[in-house]
Amino acid sequence: MTPIAGQPVLTANEMRAAEQQAIDAGGSVEALMERAGREVARAVARLASRAPVLVLCGPGNNGGDGYVAARFLAGIGLDVRVAASAAPATAAARAARAGWSGPVTPVADAQPAAILVDALFGTGLKRPLDPALADCLRTLAGKARRTIAVDLPSGVTTDDARTLGDVPIFDVTLALGAFKPAHLLQPAARHCGETRLLDIGVDVRSDLHVIEKPSLRTPDADSHKYNRGMVTIVGGAMTGASLLAAEAAMRAGAGYVALLGGQGGGPHALVHKSFDDDALDDDRIGALLIGPGLGRDDGAARRLDRALATAHRLVLDGDALHLLKDRMAVLESRAAPVILTPHAGEFAALFGEGEGSKIDRARAAARETGAIVVFKGADTVVAAPDGRARIVGDTNDWLSTAGTGDVLAGVISAMLAGGMPPFEAATAGVWLHADAARRLGAAFIADDLAAMLTESRASL
Numbered sequence: 001m002t003p004i005a006g007q008p009v010l011t012a013n014e015m016r017a018a019e020q021q022a023i024d025a026g027g028s029v030e031a032l033m034e035r036a037g038r039e040v041a042r043a044v045a046r047l048a049s050r051a052p053v054l055v056l057c058g059p060g061n062n063g064g065d066g067y068v069a070a071r072f073l074a075g076i077g078l079d080v081r082v083a084a085s086a087a088p089a090t091a092a093a094r095a096a097r098a099g100w101s102g103p104v105t106p107v108a109d110a111q112p113a114a115i116l117v118d119a120l121f122g123t124g125l126k127r128p129l130d131p132a133l134a135d136c137l138r139t140l141a142g143k144a145r146r147t148i149a150v151d152l153p154s155g156v157t158t159d160d161a162r163t164l165g166d167v168p169i170f171d172v173t174l175a176l177g178a179f180k181p182a183h184l185l186q187p188a189a190r191h192c193g194e195t196r197l198l199d200i201g202v203d204v205r206s207d208l209h210v211i212e213k214p215s216l217r218t219p220d221a222d223s224h225k226y227n228r229g230m231v232t233i234v235g236g237a238m239t240g241a242s243l244l245a246a247e248a249a250m251r252a253g254a255g256y257v258a259l260l261g262g263q264g265g266g267p268h269a270l271v272h273k274s275f276d277d278d279a280l281d282d283d284r285i286g287a288l289l290i291g292p293g294l295g296r297d298d299g300a301a302r303r304l305d306r307a308l309a310t311a312h313r314l315v316l317d318g319d320a321l322h323l324l325k326d327r328m329a330v331l332e333s334r335a336a337p338v339i340l341t342p343h344a345g346e347f348a349a350l351f352g353e354g355e356g357s358k359i360d361r362a363r364a365a366a367r368e369t370g371a372i373v374v375f376k377g378a379d380t381v382v383a384a385p386d387g388r389a390r391i392v393g394d395t396n397d398w399l400s401t402a403g404t405g406d407v408l409a410g411v412i413s414a415m416l417a418g419g420m421p422p423f424e425a426a427t428a429g430v431w432l433h434a435d436a437a438r439r440l441g442a443a444f445i446a447d448d449l450a451a452m453l454t455e456s457r458a459s460l
């Protein structure tokens with residue numbers, strides 16, 4: 001089993017191309033399938049603890065993997081039964097079927113077993129499952145003690161991570177050769193349960209990766225508050241949100257955090273200033289954050305216009321994104337980097353529903369604006385205008401509470417002010433935010449999250 005952090009994520013076509021390269025380099029589909037099936041069998045054997053296994057095989061190569069896995073599992077003495085939804089339709093699947101010496105029953109006649117292995121469809125799924133087959137899959141999954149999907153749960157789309165119909169929630173999904181978007185993006189990801197990556201000997205590359213632990217500079221004898229990074233936050237109607245962002249920026253490592261035009265409060269280390277040209281024109285500002293608690297009235301719009309007119313590196317969040325809708329053209333004219341941190345609603349308001357997966361949409365928005373786009377959610381995606389993208393691998397659904405977005409905006413601002421390039425700053429911020437949430441576990445509030453950043457930052 002390979003750790004998830006830093007791993008490349010491939011679409012169905014990219015995976016096929018990678019497999020083809022392995023074949024062109026002297027391999028064969030059959031050899032890849034043999035390896036995939038053997039790795040699946042190893043993983044299933046560990047999960048099965050010698051309980052009876054039912055393998056469901058589809059017509060394609062996913063089914064082929066199922067037949068090979070069944071052969072290996074029987075070879076180590078497990079009680080294995082195989083049921084097929086259709087006859088094998090590829091040469092490799094036919095060869096795999098021929099290698100299975102036991103009986104094959106129709107899926108409709110299959111008896112439930114403690115361990116269910118779903119090898120019906122993988123990256124080749126084209127349409128919803130036939131209703132009768134989907135029904136059998138749900139029933140057999142419901143009666144199993146443990147459900148394991150080979151490559152992908154049958155019924156989820158690989159690239160845009162949709163569910164076609166009522167797909168069971170699996171306990172474990174064994175990703176073959178590489179993670180695919182469906183393993184990470186919602187709603188498909190939740191149907192995968194715990195995803196484990198199996199190495200099938202295919203060299204995989206992508207400009208989309210799971211976010212990994214960043215490497216950050218620690219302060220040294222030459223450090224002072226300004227070269228650690230100065231974050232200036234533009235305040236507004238709701239001071240609490242600005243204060244959460246401010247505390248997060250400090251605990252993520254910024255050397256100096258100032259709040260302009262706020263209403264007081266927050267840690268003593270936070271510097272309060274009025275919102276005026278002097279405060280904004282300070283060229284020591286490493287990142288200017290506007291949006292958390294800004295409000296949406298004319299005063300807020302004036303503050304945003306003033307912030308956009310500066311030459312500072314900008315992080316735009318919350319209300320600033322709402323107000324940005326009428327000001328998109330300004331982004332193109334800015335020389336200094338901009339990071340946008342929309343959640344789904346803000347994203348749709350700015351860029352529309354768009355085409356394709358969340359990754360495709362984030363990439364298109366980054367290309368269109370020239371900004372780094374942090375498309376937030378349980379499956380946060382960070383995209384750069386040049387096509388690089390990262391996706392969070394470590395999620396905690398307890399982050400769905402008020403103020404956690406303000407905390408993220410503060411962390412990203414601290415990374416940007418500390419001198420990281422904007423794409424790296426955004427991904428490092430998302431990692432720190434997720435790490436703090438992981439440390440907190442459950443039922444935390446945004447204030448706890450901001451406070452926990454000290455530990456996350458210290459762990460790097």
Ligand SMILES: NC(=O)C1=CN([C@@H]2O[C@H](COP(=O)(O)OP(=O)(O)OC[C@H]3O[C@@H](n4cnc5c(N)ncnc54)[C@H](O)[C@@H]3O)[C@@H](O)[C@H]2O)[C@@H](O)CC1
Pocket residue numbers: 016019020029032033036058059060061062063064065089090120121122123124125126127128129130150151152176200
């Ligand atoms: N290509 C390769 O070299 C390798 C592929 N591997 C496996 O192969 C899988 C991809 O194989 P395939 O491209 O054959 O695709 P799948 O096995 O996912 O399924 C494709 C087959 O199912 C049919 N189909 C699609 N949706 C259907 C539906 N809703 N109802 C009924 N039939 C439907 C298609 O017409 C086709 O016959 C991967 O997920 C992985 O498990 C592994 O064996 C490793 C090697």
Ligand SMILES: [K+]
Pocket residue numbers: 062118119120121122149150151152153154
């Ligand atoms: K499957």
